[in-house]
Amino acid sequence: MLDKHLSHTLSDWMQQETEQPIILSSRIRLARNLENFVHPLMYDEQTALEVLEEVSAVLKPHYEEVRLSALDKNERQILVIKHLVSKELLAQDHGAVFLNEDESVSIMVNEEDHIRIQVLGPELSLDELYSKALAVDSLIDEKLTLSFDETLGYLTTCPTNIGTGLRASVMLHLPGLSIMNRMGRIAQAINRFGYTIRGIYGEGTQALGHVYQVSNQLTLGKTEEAIIEDLKQIVEQIITEEEGMRKRLKDYDYIETADRVYRSLGVLKYAQLITAEEASLRLSELKMGIDMGIVEPMPFRFNELMVAIQPPFLATLEEAIPVNEKRAKMLREHL
Numbered sequence: 001m002l003d004k005h006l007s008h009t010l011s012d013w014m015q016q017e018t019e020q021p022i023i024l025s026s027r028i029r030l031a032r033n034l035e036n037f038v039h040p041l042m043y044d045e046q047t048a049l050e051v052l053e054e055v056s057a058v059l060k061p062h063y064e065e066v067r068l069s070a071l072d073k074n075e076r077q078i079l080v081i082k083h084l085v086s087k088e089l090l091a092q093d094h095g096a097v098f099l100n101e102d103e104s105v106s107i108m109v110n111e112e113d114h115i116r117i118q119v120l121g122p123e124l125s126l127d128e129l130y131s132k133a134l135a136v137d138s139l140i141d142e143k144l145t146l147s148f149d150e151t152l153g154y155l156t157t158c159p160t161n162i163g164t165g166l167r168a169s170v171m172l173h174l175p176g177l178s179i180m181n182r183m184g185r186i187a188q189a190i191n192r193f194g195y196t197i198r199g200i201y202g203e204g205t206q207a208l209g210h211v212y213q214v215s216n217q218l219t220l221g222k223t224e225e226a227i228i229e230d231l232k233q234i235v236e237q238i239i240t241e242e243e244g245m246r247k248r249l250k251d252y253d254y255i256e257t258a259d260r261v262y263r264s265l266g267v268l269k270y271a272q273l274i275t276a277e278e279a280s281l282r283l284s285e286l287k288m289g290i291d292m293g294i295v296e297p298m299p300f301r302f303n304e305l306m307v308a309i310q311p312p313f314l315a316t317l318e319e320a321i322p323v324n325e326k327r328a329k330m331l332r333e334h335l
Contacts, residue, residue, distance in 0.1 A: 005064075005066070005078075005079070005082075005084070005099060005103065006075050006078050006079075009082075009304050009307040009308045009313055010301070010303065010304040010307065011082060011084075011102060011103035011104070011120070012101070012102035012103060012104075013102045013103060013104040013120060013121060013122065014122065014303055014304075016122055019287075019301065019302055019303060020122075020123060021173070021291040022172055022173055022174070022239050022242055022243075023122075023123050023124055023170060023171070023172060023173075023235070023239070024171040024172065024173055024211065024302075024303060025120060025121065025122055025123075025170070025171045025303075026120070026121050026122070026123065026124055026125050026126050026129055026168075026169070026170050026171070027083075027118060027119070027120050027121075027129065027167075027168070027169045027170075027171070028118070028119045028126060028129040028130045028132075028133045028166070028167075028168055028228075029116060029117065029118045029119075029133075029166070029167040029168075029169075030116070030117040030133050030136075030137055030164075030165050030166055031112075031113045031115075031116055031154065031156045031157075031161045031165040031166075031167075032113060032114065032115040032116070032117065032137065032140065032146050032147075032154060032165060033113050033114045033115070033146065033147040033154075033155060033156060033157070034051060034054065034055075034114050034115075034144055034145065034146065034147065035145040035146060035147045035148075036145065037050070037051050037114065039112075039113065039114070039157040040092065040110050040111065040112060040113065040114065040157065041112070041157055043110070045093070045094065048092070048093070048094035048110050049094055051109065051110060051114050052067075052094055052096055052109055052110060054144060055107075055109045055114070055115060055140070055144070056096070056098075056109075057143075058139065058140055058143045058144060059098045059107060059139075059140070060098070062098075062100075062139070063098035063099055063100055063105070063107065064098065064099050064100075064101075065096060065097075065098055066079075066096060066097050066098070066099060067094075067095075067096045068085075068089065068090065068092070068094075068095045068096060068097075069093065069094065074312050074315050074316075075312075076090050077090075077310075077311070077312040078312045078313065079097065081307055081310045081312055081313070082103070082307060083120065084097060084099065084103060084106045085097050085106065085108055085111075086108065086111060086116075088111050088112055089108050089110070089111040092110045092111065094110055095108065095109065095110045095111060096108075096109045096110065097109070103120070104119060104120050104121060104132075105117075105118070105119050105120075105132065105136065106118045106120075107136065112156075112157045112158060113156055113157050113161070113165075115140060117133050117136045117137060117140075118133075119132045119133045119136070124170060124232060124235060124236075126168055126170070126228045126231065126232060127228065130166075130168070130224065130228060152220070153165070153219075153220065160217065160218070160219065161219050162219065162220050163218075163219040163220030163221065163222075164219045164220075164222070164223070164224045164227065165219060166216070166219050166224050166227055166228075167215055167216060167219070168215060168216055168227055168228050168231050169213050169214060169215035169216075169231075170213070170214050170215075170231065170235045171200070171211060171212070171213050172211070172212050172213075172214060172235070172238060172239070172242070173209075173210060173211055173284065173287065173288075173302070174210050174211075174212055174238070174242050175210040175246075175284050175285060175287075175288040176242050176243075176244075176245030176246040176248075176249060176288070177238075177241060177242050177245050178207070178210045179210075179245070179249065179260075180245050180248070180249075182241070182245065183197065183207075183212070186238060186241070190214070190234050190238075191217075193230065193234070194216060194217050194218040194222075195214065195215065195216050195217060195230070195231065195234055196214070196215060196216075196217045197212050197213070197214050198212070198213045198215065199211075199212070199213065200212070200213065200306075208276070208277065208280040208281075208306070209280035209281060209283055209284035209302075209306055210281075210284040210288075211280075211284070211306070214231070214234065214235055214238065215231070216230075216231055246288070246291075246292055249292075250292055250294070257289075257292075257294065258289070258294050260285055261285050261286060261288065261289030261292075261294050261295055262289070262295070263285075264281070264282035264283075264285035264286050264289070265282075265286050265289070265295065265335075267282050268282050268283065268286060268331050268332075268335050269331075269332060269335050270332070271328045271331070271332070272325065272328050273322075273324045273325055273328050274324055274327050274328045274331065275324055275327075276309055276310060276311065276327065279309045279327055279331060280306060280309065283302060283305055283306060283309075284302075286300065287300070287302045298335070299334075300334075300335070305331070305334065308330065309327050309330070309331070311323055314326045314327055314330070
């Protein structure tokens with residue numbers, strides 16, 4: 001099954017007949033640590049291996065174990081691009097991830113915390129994903145003793161995760177708000193309520209293709225259910241504002257918006273060289289044009305192409321050709 005995880009650009013859970021205009025995916029992540037071991041930032045090699053063996057004994061009967069030490073650099077990057085592991089896990093010599101068949105569940109071991117349970121799903125499905133994450137959490141808790149304080153909650157390496165250890169996030173496609181320069185105002189507004197907007201690959205990354213990740217910052221002092229409910233309300237408000245910006249672009253700036261969309265379509269269909277950054281932008285503007293009815297629907301899977309244009313996937317194609325040329329060729333053939 002490992003070949004499937006590394007060769008398929010789109011996880012099975014993302015295989016939908018139609019893509020949503022704004023919501024791309026949802027995620028629930030739970031941070032957990034084992035009581036009898038120091039946190040990973042204080043590891044020596046032996047401790048890392050002991051933690052991995054204890055967690056593996058619990059998870060291996062249910063999930064496929066992928067140890068990063070068995071992967072080359074490109075294969076590791078593929079897992080990051082598909083959101084199955086974090087960039088931080090790649091820095092760990094004895095890191096591993098446990099995956100289910102459709103890649104909707106990934107459990108990282110020896111990242112910033114001993115265990116990070118991640119469950120992914122389409123649309124705004126946070127409640128369902130939280131239930132799935134709790135099932136994994138219970139499986140681990142039955143066999144291993146987790147680090148927990150009656151007053152503080154789950155104890156984590158980073159103080160911002162102490163409490164529930166929960167990070168809930170939703171991936172959104174927001175070209176209207178980006179084009180109208182409203183993202184800064186949105187970020188300031190939700191920050192006051194303990195939520196934040198990050199780039200496509202989380203903290204410290206840029207918003208490629210107008211794709212943003214909205215998530216909670218605080219995990220202490222609120223229940224998991226309250227964090228999720230508040231995030232859903234914030235996301236619904238952002239969606240309303242994005243829809244308003246798209247309507248304004250179509251009603252009052254139609255020619256400029258159509259020109260932007262058709263220029264992107266032209267670049268994608270005819271460019272001989274294109275960077276990942278430009279390709280992301282052009283794909284985003286084409287998706288916006290299709291969703292707004294400016295361009296006729298066509299065979300076009302935004303989520304899949306946003307993964308396929310990244311260097312790790314292109315590296316396996318015709319090695320003698322420069323990556324920007326490979327990317328342009330792939331996009332021409334697709335469109």
